[in-house]
Amino acid sequence: MPDFELSEDYQNLSDTVREFADQVVAPVSAKHDEEHSFPYGVVSQMADMGLFGLPFPEEFGGMGGDYFALALALEQLGRVDQSVAITLEAGVSLGAMPVYRFGNEEQKREWLPLLASGKALGGFGLTEPEAGSDAGGTKTRARLETVDGEKMWIIDGNKEFITNSGTDITKLVTVTAVTGTSERPDGSVKKEISTILVPTNTPGFTAEKAYNKVGWNASDTHPLTLKDVRVPEANLLGQQGRGFANFLSILDEGRIAIAALAVGAAQGCVDESLKYAHERFAFGQAIGKYQAISFKIARMQARAHTARLAYYDAAARMLAGKPFKTQAAIAKMVGGEAAMDNARDATQIFGGYGFINEFTVSRHYRDSKILEVGEGTTEVQLMVIARDLGL
Amino acid sequence: MKIIVLVKEVPDTYGDRKLNLETGLADREASEAVIDEISERSLELALSFADANAGTEVAVLTLASEGATATIRKALAMGAGSAIHVSDEALRGADLGLTAETLAAAIRRVGFDLVITGNVSTDGSGGMIPAMLAELLDVPHATGLSSVTISDGAVSGSRPVESGVQQVSANLPAVLSITEALPGARFPNFKGIMAAKKRPLEVLSLSDLGITADNPEAARSIMLTVAEKPPRAAGVKIIDEGDAGDRLADFLVENRLA
Ligand SMILES: Cc1cc2nc3c(=O)[nH]c(=O)nc-3n(C[C@H](O)[C@H](O)[C@H](O)COP(=O)(O)OP(=O)(O)OC[C@H]3O[C@@H](n4cnc5c(N)ncnc54)[C@H](O)[C@@H]3O)c2cc1C
Numbered sequence: 122m123p124d125f126e127l128s129e130d131y132q133n134l135s136d137t138v139r140e141f142a143d144q145v146v147a148p149v150s151a152k153h154d155e156e157h158s159f160p161y162g163v164v165s166q167m168a169d170m171g172l173f174g175l176p177f178p179e180e181f182g183g184m185g186g187d188y189f190a191l192a193l194a195l196e197q198l199g200r201v202d203q204s205v206a207i208t209l210e211a212g213v214s215l216g217a218m219p220v221y222r223f224g225n226e227e228q229k230r231e232w233l234p235l236l237a238s239g240k241a242l243g244g245f246g247l248t249e250p251e252a253g254s255d256a257g258g259t260k261t262r263a264r265l266e267t268v269d270g271e272k273m274w275i276i277d278g279n280k281e282f283i284t285n286s287g288t289d290i291t292k293l294v295t296v297t298a299v300t301g302t303s304e305r306p307d308g309s310v311k312k313e314i315s316t317i318l319v320p321t322n323t324p325g326f327t328a329e330k331a332y333n334k335v336g337w338n339a340s341d342t343h344p345l346t347l348k349d350v351r352v353p354e355a356n357l358l359g360q361q362g363r364g365f366a367n368f369l370s371i372l373d374e375g376r377i378a379i380a381a382l383a384v385g386a387a388q389g390c391v392d393e394s395l396k397y398a399h400e401r402f403a404f405g406q407a408i409g410k411y412q413a414i415s416f417k418i419a420r421m422q423a424r425a426h427t428a429r430l431a432y433y434d435a436a437a438r439m440l441a442g443k444p445f446k447t448q449a450a451i452a453k454m455v456g457g458e459a460a461m462d463n464a465r466d467a468t469q470i471f472g473g474y475g476f477i478n479e480f481t482v483s484r485h486y487r488d489s490k491i492l493e494v495g496e497g498t499t500e501v502q503l504m505v506i507a508r509d510l511g512l
Numbered sequence: 513m514k515i516i517v518l519v520k521e522v523p524d525t526y527g528d529r530k531l532n533l534e535t536g537l538a539d540r541e542a543s544e545a546v547i548d549e550i551s552e553r554s555l556e557l558a559l560s561f562a563d564a565n566a567g568t569e570v571a572v573l574t575l576a577s578e579g580a581t582a583t584i585r586k587a588l589a590m591g592a593g594s595a596i597h598v599s600d601e602a603l604r605g606a607d608l609g610l611t612a613e614t615l616a617a618a619i620r621r622v623g624f625d626l627v628i629t630g631n632v633s634t635d636g637s638g639g640m641i642p643a644m645l646a647e648l649l650d651v652p653h654a655t656g657l658s659s660v661t662i663s664d665g666a667v668s669g670s671r672p673v674e675s676g677v678q679q680v681s682a683n684l685p686a687v688l689s690i691t692e693a694l695p696g697a698r699f700p701n702f703k704g705i706m707a708a709k710k711r712p713l714e715v716l717s718l719s720d721l722g723i724t725a726d727n728p729e730a731a732r733s734i735m736l737t738v739a740e741k742p743p744r745a746a747g748v749k750i751i752d753e754g755d756a757g758d759r760l761a762d763f764l765v766e767n768r769l770a
Binding site: 130137140141145169170171172175179186 | 585586589700706
């Protein structure tokens with residue numbers, strides 16, 4: 122039988138991050154949300170705890186943990202503050218992971234210790250104004266030219282919605298770009314997409330004005346402009362032409378991480394509602410005594426629980442080296458939906474206070490929507506699942 | 513340098529704390545056990561010194577029941593290099609004298625340059641252990657410090673007292689106790705959590721330390737009776753009908769509060 126009990130190390134990590142989330146993150150969450158400010162103080166303490174290095178080996182400055190350890194940390198952070206959790210998720214699973222998975226020794230030595238330390242952040246530049254779910258529609262181009270005797274990639278294009286791309290500590294964005302075309306046997310044109318490491322201080326790279334988002338207000342998201350950006354040929358990450366496939370595999374793993382974050386949010390809604398159901402009185406008794414409320418909370422708990430089992434399963438498969446694409450898609454979808462559904466129920470339980478921004482449940486209500494969209498929309502997850510069923 | 517940090521496990525301050533009316537001891541079942549916050553601060557002081565001074569050895573010492581292993585592991589995960597756990601049935605309900613004797617014996621056994629403790633624990637609030645330890649170990653003590661500087665051969669710091677602030681210093685070896693004013697503890701990281709399991713943890717009993725709990729020659733305090741705290745009676749409400757001031761004054765005089 123599968124065993125979903127956490128081992129002692131995982132449990133201790135989860136408990137430690139939970140304590141950190143409650144004691145350090147939660148007290149400043151409403152403030153950063155209201156001010157739309159990036160929580161540098163919190164991020165630097167997360168860095169000190171080694172959270173940005175969780176899944177990387179010690180030789181690259183990591184903690185020697187694994188992807189499941191990262192997921193557990195994300196769940197505990199997502200419980201109280203999704204902006205903080207997505208900062209870690211995007212920093213590790215999207216920013217640093219491509220370098221770890223596809224970088225050569227030199228690239229890993231250059232970037233991983235920095236990114237794993239949490240002193241610097243990396244971004245993942247896939248989405249474009251006209252290429253989201255259909256990310257293969259990339260228009261950004263990179264051409265190899267000799268400049269002053271050195272072979273350089275010259276990159277031009279635009280990226281949309283890139284997390285962690287414009288903070289004071291952002292040092293790198295890895296972008297997908299079309300590096301060539303080939304002709305298919307039927308005469309149609311096939312784009313060759315590659316990934317290239319772009320240090321953010323490269324001339325021509327601009328993180329444009331941050332978005333005014335519905336939620337994840339303390340997370341850093343920008344459109345990017347790349348205009349005549351020149352980086353050395355050696356900045357090609359992974360094989361030329363394999364960039365798109367590589368990024369999609371990064372997203373497969375990333376879905377487990379996002380699912381964990383979403384489960385945290387769903388659980389946070391349960392925890393807040395449970396407390397409130399005991400405290401809030403109406404018509405002479407605690408509202409939790411009314412079945413309309415207790416059943417709502419019971420259903421919320423069931424959603425969080427099932428979504429958690431889904432991401433545990435996907436992570437277990439991934440760590441065992443088994444195929445996990447479909448399970449990760451399922452986990453991402455049910456996690457995102459659990460968060461959104463629980464946030465809607467939680468705000469209902471909080472009545473008018475659920476509509477006041479400083480309450481955690483109202484923040485979860487605004488924050489959770491994107492969990493059904495980012496790193497693959499619910500429709501994209503359904504496409505993955507349906508394809509696996511042979512449909 | 514070898515630093516020993518005293519770490520105490522206490523009932524969670526934020527939970528319910530109860531006395532067991534039969535034994536007169538804190539009811540450990542009634543609330544979750546946690547590391548006393550002041551112990552965490554003591555450990556942080558030792559660890560930040562160790563961070564900046566290679567070759568520093570930090571060991572934690574706790575006197576607690578068998579179940580305290582989780583607390584000790586947490587201290588190890590935070591970065592302590594080793595731990596000593598003194599555990600013995602005969603220590604249940606130990607008074608300050610026996611506690612100090614036992615701790616001193618354990619400290620002497622492992623050797624030390626500096627002992628760091630909190631000035632007072634959250635549960636027992638005895639506040640005597642640091643000075644008693646120094647006496648038993650025959651070293652100077654610098655107690656109740658709100659700022660601390662540790663150097664090669666000495667410690668110094670400031671001690672706020674009612675009428676001002678004293679600057680104190682002591683040559684090592686010494687016992688040092690700190691107040692809540694010192695910085696809170698770091699959170700353990702994953703590497704620390706993993707490493708904690710591999711760090712040495714020595715469990716000692718009273719006989720290992722050559723101590724007899726019921727030594728008839730030693731002064732021991734004996735608890736005679738214990739009673740539950742009386743429930744709080746409802747307060748007196750004074751509704752102002754023009755004479756509230758007088759009635760308030762009467763109340764204070766009547767209850768000898770004025
Ligand atoms: C806050 C935030 C942070 C983000 N961070 C990053 C980041 O760090 N890096 C990055 O690269 N991207 C990032 N994104 C982009 C995100 O991944 C995309 O927004 C997402 O993939 C959807 O793409 P789109 O917005 O272009 O929507 P579209 O792809 O245009 O989709 C529009 C709608 O059509 C549906 N749809 C599309 N195709 C199909 C189909 N074949 N069948 C059925 N329905 C379909 C979609 O599900 C959706 O409902 C972020 C977005 C946000 C909002």
